[in-house]
């Protein structure tokens with residue numbers, strides 16, 4: 319173990335690579351729980367934080383965040399099972415998503431979760447039918463609202479336009495006759511999610527104020543006692559030059575007054591925020607090993623053993639301009655970055671560029687490179703089966719312990735899902 323190499327807590331990058339291989343995602347347990355605790359410390363007291371498993375569905379990540387105080391926001395039966403097995407109390411789980419199947423709805427009823435977040439009026443009907451078949455009393459529901467207002471500051475703005483997500487605010491306002499028909503569901507409140515990667519806390523404050531006020535007026539129009547309002551989140555972290563993490567201390571401070579005013583009018587209403595990226599991004603490093611270093615027409619390339627297939631967000635597929643995630647030479651993190659490299663992955667596509675012309679210390683074959691801030695939307699949001707590489711290993715570190723929290727897919731695992739058809743005629 320090199321004394322100068324990078325570590326996650328007390329475990330060196332080289333030791334992790336030797337024991338578990340590369341490419342591998344490494345999660346720092348202390349950063350994960352610390353991020354949540356810090357956030358809970360600065361937000362107005364009593365705001366419940368749900369972890370959006372979409373950002374990183376690893377069961378150990380979910381469990382650790384749960385032990386640090388987060389519930390779960392899930393969008394598939396597997397995510398629901400993950401949260402339950404991780405130990406999340408069903409009362410702290412919500413299920414959302416625009417395309418819930420009858421099987422999804424039945425899984426929600428089986429688990430007895432806090433609320434199903436309904437995204438359309440037809441879905442409300444389907445849920446009512448599913449609940450009627452069981453005779454278990456009214457099912458708690460939040461209506462996801464597509465607000466009439468729109469929001470700024472997000473890379474992916476919601477609200478104010480036609481969307482598959484949520485029920486248009488105006489339709490919801492007029493839904494009392496429908497709700498009267500549906501006796502097996504009980505609307506307990508509202509949900510709105512205005513987008514992801516907000517870096518300016520003022521945008522989140524402004525969204526929250528508008529959502530709280532919209533929820534109040536909807537509750538009045540529909541004659542509902544507000545039991546829960548989920549005002550989304552989408553708190554961002556910095557990835558690129560000239561960005562800074564959202565200022566959560568300022569966010570907490572500026573939410574105090576509107577939240578207290580709302581609480582005074584609705585003392586029993588549960589206030590919920592759902593967060594994925596903010597809770598996990600900074601706790602994860604994507605660690606790859608340099609296979610080759612080569613020059614092409616004056617540019618230095620490092621070819622590493624993983625890329626787009628595990629970390630499409632860092633590669634930037636789908637974005638207009640290539641911007642570099644923070645990357646580190648894990649063998650010599652403190653050496654001067656006096657070289658410029660383009661780091662590329664193993665895929666047979668020119669897009670598979672992890673970072674382009676990034677300053678780094680000299681890289682030799684066998685060196686470890688780490689893409690930092692990679693704990694959110696990594697393999698789960700990447701084409702892990704492209705070129706049949708499969709899912710990478712995931713390791714969680716706490717103190718001097720490194721624990722494998724997900725096996726790397728092996729060729730046999732991937733092939734076991736396929737069936738060799740044995741037609742005896744080929745026409």
Ligand SMILES: *Cc1c(COP(=O)(O)O)cnc(C)c1O
Nearest residue numbers: 370511514515552592593594595
């Ligand atoms: C993706 C998503 C989240 C999580 O968003 P982050 O930006 O990762 O915090 C929460 N709620 C909904 C409805 C989402 O679609």
